[in-house]
Amino acid sequence: xxxxxxxxxxxxxxxxxxxxxxxxxxxxxxxxxxxxxxxxxxxxxxxxxxxxxxxxxxxxxxxxxxxxxxxxxxxxxxxxxxxxxxxxxxxxxxxxxxxxxxxxxxxxxxxxxxxxxxxxxxxxxxxxxxxxxxxxxxxxxxxxxxxxxxxxxxxxxxxxxxxxxxxxxxxxxxxxxxxxxxxxxxxxxxxxxxxxxxxxxxxxxxxxxxxxxxxxxxxxxxxxxxxxxxxxxxxxxxxxxxxxxxxxxxxxxxxxxxxxxxxxxxxxxxxxxxxxxxxxxxxxxxxxxxxxxxxxxxxxxxxxxxxxxx
Numbered sequence: 001x002x003x004x005x006x007x008x009x010x011x012x013x014x015x016x017x018x019x020x021x022x023x024x025x026x027x028x029x030x031x032x033x034x035x036x037x038x039x040x041x042x043x044x045x046x047x048x049x050x051x052x053x054x055x056x057x058x059x060x061x062x063x064x065x066x067x068x069x070x071x072x073x074x075x076x077x078x079x080x081x082x083x084x085x086x087x088x089x090x091x092x093x094x095x096x097x098x099x100x101x102x103x104x105x106x107x108x109x110x111x112x113x114x115x116x117x118x119x120x121x122x123x124x125x126x127x128x129x130x131x132x133x134x135x136x137x138x139x140x141x142x143x144x145x146x147x148x149x150x151x152x153x154x155x156x157x158x159x160x161x162x163x164x165x166x167x168x169x170x171x172x173x174x175x176x177x178x179x180x181x182x183x184x185x186x187x188x189x190x191x192x193x194x195x196x197x198x199x200x201x202x203x204x205x206x207x208x209x210x211x212x213x214x215x216x217x218x219x220x221x222x223x224x225x226x227x228x229x230x231x232x233x234x235x236x237x238x239x240x241x242x243x244x245x246x247x248x249x250x251x252x253x254x255x256x257x258x259x260x261x262x263x264x265x266x267x268x269x270x271x272x273x274x275x276x277x278x279x280x281x282x283x284x285x286x287x288x289x290x291x292x293x294x295x296x297x298x299x300x301x302x303x304x305x306x307x308x309x310x
Contacts, residue, residue: 001023001024001025001026001066001067002025002026002027002028002064002065002066002067003020003025003026003027003028003065003066003067003068003069004027004028004030004063004065004067004068004069004101004107005017005020005027005028005029005030005069005071006030006031006057006068006069006070006071006072006094006098007030007031007036007070007071007072007073007112008027008029008030008031008036008041008052008071009029009031009033009036009037009038009040009041009052010031010035010036010037010040010071010072010075011040011075011173011175011177011178011179011182011214012071012075012112012170012173012214012217012218013029013031013036013040013069013071013072014036014040014041014044014177015175015177015214015215015218016069016071016218016221016222017029017041017044017050018044018218019218019219019222020222021044021047021049021050023222025049026049026050026051027044027049027050027051028051028053028063028065029041029044029050029051029052029053030053030054030055030057030061030072031052031053031054031055031072032054032055032056032057032072033054034074034086035074035075035179037179040177056090057070057072057090057093057094057097057098058086058089058090058093058094058097059097060097060100060101061097061101062101063101064105065101065105065107066107066108067107067108067109067110067225068098068101068102068107068108068109068110069109069110069112069221069225070094070095070098070109070110070111070112070150071112072090072094073087073090073091073094073112073143073146073147074087074090074143075114075143075184077140077143077183077184077267078181078182078183080140080142080143081139081140081142081143084139084141084142085142087142087143087146088142088143088145088146088149090146091143091146091147091149091150092146092149092150092153094150095111095149095150095153095154096153099153099154099157099163102157102163102164103157103161103163107164108164108165108166108225109154109163109164109165109166110165110166110167110168110221110224110225111150111151111154111165111166111167111168112168112170112221113147113150113151113167113168113169113170113233114143114144114147114169114170115169115170115171115172115235115237115274115276116134116140116143116144116147116271117132117134117144117147117148117151117169118130118132118133118134118271118274119132119133119134119135119144119269119271120133120269120270120271120272121133121271121273121274124273124275125239125241125275125276125277126235126274126275126276126277127235127277127279127280128169128232128233128234128235128277128280132148134148135269138268138269139267139268139269140268140269151167151233154167155167155231158231164231165231166224166225166227166230166231166234167231167232167233167234168220168221168224168233168234168236169233169234169235169236169237169276170212170217170221170236170237171210171212171235171236171237171238171274171275171276172184172185172186172209172210172211172212172237172238172274173211173212173213173214173217173237174186174187174211174212174213174214174296174297174300175213175214175215175296175299175300175303176214176299176300176303177214177303178300178303180304180307185209185244185247186211186247186251186297186300187304188200189247189248189251190251190255190297190300190301190304191304191308192259193251193252193255193257193259194255194257194301194304194305194308195259195308196257196258196259197259198259198260198261198262199248199251199252199259199260199261199262200262200264201244201245201248201261201262201263201264202244202263202264202265202266202267202270203244203263203265203266203270204245204263205243205244205245205246205248205261205263206243206244206245206272207243207244207266207270207271207272207273207274208241208242208243208244208272208273208274208275209241209242209244209247209274209275210237210238210239210240210241210242210274210275210276211238211242211247211293211296212236212237212238212289213238213289213291213293213295213296213299215290215291216238216289216290216291217236217237219287219290220236220281220285220287221236223285223286223287224236224281224284224285227284227285230284230285232280234280234281234284234285235276235277235278235280235281236276236278236281236287237275237276237278238276238289238293239275239276239277239278239289240289240293241273241274241275242293245261248261249261250293250294250297251297251301254294254297254298254301255301
């Protein structure tokens, strides 16, 4: 089995490469290193079953693969808003190029989509049947709408050309190998706590998120790819919901930090509630969360401690 992973040097992509190699597969990793890091995959470079190619998915590529995991795209607001045109090109042109490759070599393809396609949802928890409430011209639209177009491309390549597709709607994921400058709430809070800096909370911290540890997410993605006949989108995330303030207070306890909470205005279009309904993942994949938030945070805190000490 030859697996192609785009975004292979990123947070999720690097863990995915680990998991696929552990299953005995050959893995070709593509990354342009815009947000990915060689440090995430340095331990794989000596593995003869792993091949790394510096490549930007907005450009076509010709190679052979049995499975394509399309994970290439900046995923944190700081990164995807830094160059919004590049972000939407990565989602749209990247999906077109990977779908074209899948069609050509008859590979199965999994699109890493996102809970952001639901926008600031009116339905709670969010089911796959919910169409979402997204601002198409807001500052987050380069990511939200890019992923929505990628999903549309997937289903149309499937219906028109018979491409074997999988769509994973990924909710907030955290764990080791998150970037120091990631800008997402878990990494921000942990770094601020470890440095004893003020913990920056936007709004009153009453907005909710559902945090899935990276190993659980990767298990689900591989299960989805290998499950026959599941071509509809599937939510992948932790169904346990916490407020942002509760997350900050938990991280303060786990780090024994002297940091204080400070409150700032909410960013534009920031979702107020986010929690997946994972009934479909349970039914189709037999998948459940294994790592509880407190345990996953301990491992993530230990990772960032090592980074800071280095």
